Amino acid sequence: MESNFEALAEAWPRILDGLWITLQLTLGGALLAMVIAVVLGLGSRLHNIVLRGLCRAIMEFFRGTSLVVQLFFFFFVLPQLGLALPAMVCGILGLGLNYGAYAAEVVRGSINSVPTGQWEATTALSMSKSQQMIRVIFPQAWALMIPSLTNYLIHMLKGTAIVSFITLADLTYHTEQLREQTDTFFAYGVSLVIYFVIAYILTLIMNALEVRAKHRLGRGESLREALTPKTPETAAAEGGRKA
Amino acid sequence: MPTTTDPHAAAGDGTAAAVPAIRFENVEKRFGDNVVLKDLNFEVAKGDRVTLIGPSGSGKTTILRLVMTLESLSEGYIYIDGEPLTHELRDGKRVARSEKAQKQIRKRIGMVFQQFNLFPNMTVLENIIEAPVHVLGQSKAEATKRAMELLESVGLPGKANAHPLQLSGGQQQRVAIARALAMDPDILLLDEVTSALDPEIVGEVLGILRHIAETTDITMLIVTHEMQFARDVSNRVMMFDGGRVVEEATPDVMFTNPQHERTQAFLHAVLGSGDGHIGTH
Amino acid sequence: MNGLWDWDAAWAVLPELLLAFVQVTLIVTVLSTAIAAVLGLFIAILRMSVPKPIAAVITFIGDFIRMTPIVVQLLFAYWTFLTIEPLTIGIVVFGIHYSTYMAEVYRAGIDSVPTGQWEATTALSMSKRRAWTAVIVPQALRATVPALGNYAISMFKDTPFLLTIGVVEMVRAGLTFGGNNFRYMEAITLAGVIFLLASYPTSLLISRLEKRLAYNY
Known part of the structure; x- marks a missing residue:
């Protein structure tokens, strides 16, 4: 037991380095994925059949070919074609494209589920296409898409654990190193707990975004209200008000 | 030809009255194989308040949606101010007009929907100033000032910063009316604006519309089941059935002495009284 | 060594990929899906039948497994059970990992059975056990079939994670070939194509199935 914690203390700085790599991949991948999701998601709703078909084909391609294959393609095959990218770039590209393609479907579906009345009202007010999307439709679709996006964000975090195969020393890599000094159970226990905590924090952040987005649509309480600890009386009073 | 009218100017100056505000010419509307409107011709003069009545499915709402370009025309032409x-x-040859040209005309038309369709991601005030600022290019201060006046006139002066979904149905519909008026439309389309409301608040919404009809010269095309309102506000009533106009008259004539048997049957069913009349209030 | 695409290399690697596809990828997908389907249902029902604190513990364990990487779980199991074959470890870990997703699907499926159905079983004096097995579960399952299919596809595309514990699945086979021949292009590309060819039609089938099974109330 003693030696486990000593080894952990000794390895801690390296584990933090690994954690930083994991976070960079997750957040970089998430940003890229969001851009791709919006572009492909909106693109797959275009009237132009060629552009729409292209967007759908890209979505199906990146969803259908497996994350690991894409990561390895960027890392092992591209250099053969004369394009050697840094491993971190390969990682972010692979994660961003793969999960961006999944999230694009979420964006498309959420936009489609904004009620027709909202679209009609924008027409009745003579809004332009970009105005109706940016100011009316997307803000409403955003609240709908957050839960699914949260799922994909956690998937992406979990997906980063493969990157030691493209030479990135991430959290998984460094806990693998730790295993050589400690019990197997201890080393992986530490690893799993750290991943779980990150996933949990990401989920909390996304939930906060959802509360805020819904509040902006006039549904549910504001973020500040949601975070204020409730005394039993106020909770009961609210329950009474709702009933 | 004037493209905007001062809502407070006296209605019907001789030159403008010659060109109808709305003219349907041989209009046909099909949904798949289902012909909803067939060879429809009618005109609405400037400043007219025309109510469309008729059984559901007779194509009344489709007419409003065609004018608002929410549905596309299958055959024929619609002219707004002669354009x-x-x-x-x-x-x-019959050719489609550019989106840009359609947009120019659309700016002069406002619509209030049965389901209100307020934007839930904006406050009441933001809903009202959105289009004046971003479509008409008014300054925010100017649009806000006008919005506050409109909110006052629809009886909701304190609700500028409320969220639409926190309001009652009647309040939401009053905001929707203010939002449509903020664009200073020449033509206002009212699509069953009280159908989604509880009976006890129908009156407050109709009162506001009645007031608008009395104090402005906006051309109105109204679809409603409220026959008393139709009688109070409109100067013409058109009875639709099977996608055609079966009868057209002033409200007094239409509600007291309908000629066509379809109109008689319809009014009898709607008003539920033996003689098909509505009393004066 | 240069050139964009080498057909000789492609033909050389294809049999190896297909062999790995059949021997590992397909087997893991099928067996792990079966484990996830059964174990997930067991977890869902267990969670509804035990006292609240115990249910909360089960939920927490499920969340923990679902929110941590399958790669770390594979490595954990691999180094803990050194005498067990990696392929078996892979099948079990995939099965358990995805059973936590399926448990959520079943829970939603059970929740979606209208209360009237429960009331009817009470009105007919059916036993609790009979109500579950004859009325609630069959209806709940109907809605969960497409979700199970989607998770099977997701698992299928996750099988390359098995290379971390030395299982020679398609991508590992491709990497080995690529390393030996200094050509990754054909092997990796073909592996991607095989994934696409297998997963895309399946997902189309599932979305058709989904439309057919939906809204049966």
């Missing part, structure tokens, strides 16, 4: 709306006859 073709979605299609025009050019070199003997």
